Amino acid sequence: MNEREHGGPPALATMILSRLMDRRTAEGALGDLEERYRTHAAHDGPTRARCFYWSQVAAAVPGAIGNLVYWNTVMLGNTLTVAMRNMKRHKVFSAINVGGLAIGLACCVLIMLWVRNELGYDRGYPHAREIHRLYRQFDSSDGRRFSSVNPAALGPALAADYPEIVDAVRFMNYNWSVTRDDQCFNELVALADPAFFDMFSVRFLLGDRETALADLPNIVLTGETARKYFGDEDPIGQTVRIMDWYDAKVTGIIEMPTGNTTLRPFDAMIDFGVHKPLWGRDLEDWKVGNYLTYIRLRPDADAHAVSEKIAGVLQPHFSDTSVAVRMHPLLKERLHDVAGGGMITYVYVFSTIALLVLLIGCFNYMNLSTARSSGRAVEVGVRKVLGAGRGQLVRQFLSEAVLLALLAAGLAVGLVQLLLPHFNRLALKDLAVPVDAGSILAFTAVALAAGLASGSYPAFRLSSHPPVGVLRGVPLSSGGKSWFRRILVVSQFAISIFLIIGSLVIHRQLDYIRGKDLGIELENVMVFPLSGPVSNQFESFRDRLEADPTIVGVTRVNAPPVRRESTASGEDVGWEGKTAGDYIAGFGVMGCDPSFERVFGLEMAAGRFFSADHPGDLSDGVVLNETAVRRMGLDSPLGKRVSIWDSTGRVIGVVKDFHVQTLRDEIMPLAIFPGWGIDTVCIGLTGEAIPTAMSLIERTIRDYEPGYRLESRFLDEMLDDQYAPEERIRAIVDYGTSLAIFVACLGLYGLAAYTAERRTKEIAVRKILGASVAGIVLLLSRDFSRWVLLANLIAWPVAWYAARRWLSGFAYHADLSPVVFLLAGALALVIALLTVSYQSCRAALRNPADALRYE
């Protein structure tokens, strides 16, 4: 109605008033008010009248709100009382509901903590958003390959040529021995450009950030390292010896910003320029990639535009391959690989598992409360007869569910506190329960959502009972809509079976990796970096150790052969007979002593390994692996000349393929040069009396270098470390799966208990008529087994797809055998039957007279 035309009161105010009023008096009262309004309007004008009208609205509001609050409180109180009574009466069901939800919520909290931790990497750096790491992307007919290391000239050139780029830092860390007086430790020494300090917001505890790395022989230590060497002394101006190369002067003590980081760890830092005097590296070089490079953009720079601009800067230096510079944001380093994929997958996988467990918990609640709806039917009927609307009933049952969810949330907090230390060990994290408002709010929200979600269906079901039938005593068929419950149980088990298959596949894959012959003997081989005095007299050191019966052999390598340190790209590799079309994207390079073959138990496919008996081998020999020979297309490789970078040699032998990386990656072509960059010692032990052998080694080194402390590792351990991510995933998935099954079984147990209870009389009659106990157990179990079998059919295709995706990330993977699927299905069935059988047996063994006594 248009108020101006009719001169009536404001429509909005009228609407509010009619809402606030008792429906019975509204007509008369509103009419009166309007009449008064018009009288006012006629006497004092419409503005006064409107004021009057609105003041009436204002006067009505407080009372109305008071009423609302009062009655809702009363109703809520009633709801709580009823809910509590119900929970007390049905302890098992309540325990199942609360327990299942609590486990689901606890899972969610743990996983959310983990996810939050993973997402928090590198966020401690104030400039994190502006920092990008550079990768090189090689595209060739041989496929696409990413290289994480860049040529030395790239960073400085970018910083100089592009105004959007504030700084570039080249970074590399090495494991070197650092000596002060008689103290010698292996330290991770980073070689980086001084711009590092600004880019990563390093704090200087002592020393001057501008000049700390101004001179090449300067060194900056972290606070912890400084304490180790100097205790309470003032470290500034002191000297430490780097390997046996030179004395470095300590010019600063630094502290990195706190928080998790993807930056490689380091204990000390030296100017990047040291590469040149130390090893004669050409720092203007555009071709050989050796160094990690970080750039920092101006805050207002458009990262996308910059990345397009700099993509092509390396291309002029490469003629026969396509190379692009790729910028990868620092904040994505942890979870996203530059090639796509990465840890983010596991963030999704774990979150999904946690949600699935919670979902199963919610399903339990839906299932059990609807199954038992007949028990509440009378209550619903009475409430309806007394005038409760459907909405009120829905609200009542929802509040019940939410109450339960809040109870579960309280329990979940306790569970999390209990499980967190264990979870931390499992995930190799240092998580703590956060107590800030945001987290608590988020947790409460999740709990409320879980309560509402699980309460929604039962609320609508329960409130739909027609009151007349119930109150007249017509038995209520709770089986009427049991298809919904069946769907719930089937999906619970489908989820469980899916997770069982997942964890079985992970187990098989890891066992496969562990069991696969690597082609190289890594057990009982210890490794440590070579320090100065020993490397000078290595031959005598080696001979003395090899004389001992517990030592198989002593050899030097460029890097522990569980990871490949050096990779050459297509153009760096040349060989006799190479044609223009031959391009090999990645070519591993390794250096070692002749004793390498003996220590690592390598097998030769052709020719021989380096041998001291053929002095020519050591000056002009190279050994390839089978993959290299195949990829280079050499029919008779022996005697062919091969060159990589500035190393060259004639092929004297071909070694059978062996793995130097995890089985995630395919075996690369590999060339082994004698004596190339060998600064790491590997000592093969027989495996007997290892402590004796190790103390012998330490004593022997001390003869050359007094005060030496042996810090060594075993190669098989180092290999295990490389599989640590998979191991952690295995453990977490295992636990998630177990919990999911446990919660699903809780629900099944409740449902079985309910079914058995409902059919008490039927069972008693059957028994009297001669049914056997076995027959009755079968009768009660048959339904459930059918559901589980159906769940299998749903879970299998989904699991098959997911497992294939995961396995395809491994170059070498176990086949996806149907046994896994059958096993998972059988396992779920057995678990389900065991759960149900307790109730079935109890029902079947009961004396029928007890059940029928009152009939």
Add this chain to the structure above:
Amino acid sequence: MKLLSRIEEIILLAVWRLQDEAYGISICEEVARATGETWQPGAIYGPLSRLHRKRLLKTTRGEPTPERGGRSKTYYHLTPHGRRALQQVRRINARIWSDIPVLEFDTP
């Protein structure tokens, strides 16, 4: 029977006095006239509906009129029950006032 409250008594009397013309506004005005105080228009609906619930008043609907926005008036009438209640109050009032010593009223 429970005694009427003062406000109920006043409103019932107003309705009785107004006879067939007792509806929201007129009652409110009558009450204001009788007590000498201005009343918020909303203030009488609570007691009115309470009296209605107690069956002391009954309502009838008038014709919808335009000045009321097309709504009809709700007229209130005393039920026999209501009449008895007034009579009772009147008797009680007479009794409690009758045997009181002469009050010296303070002049304000």
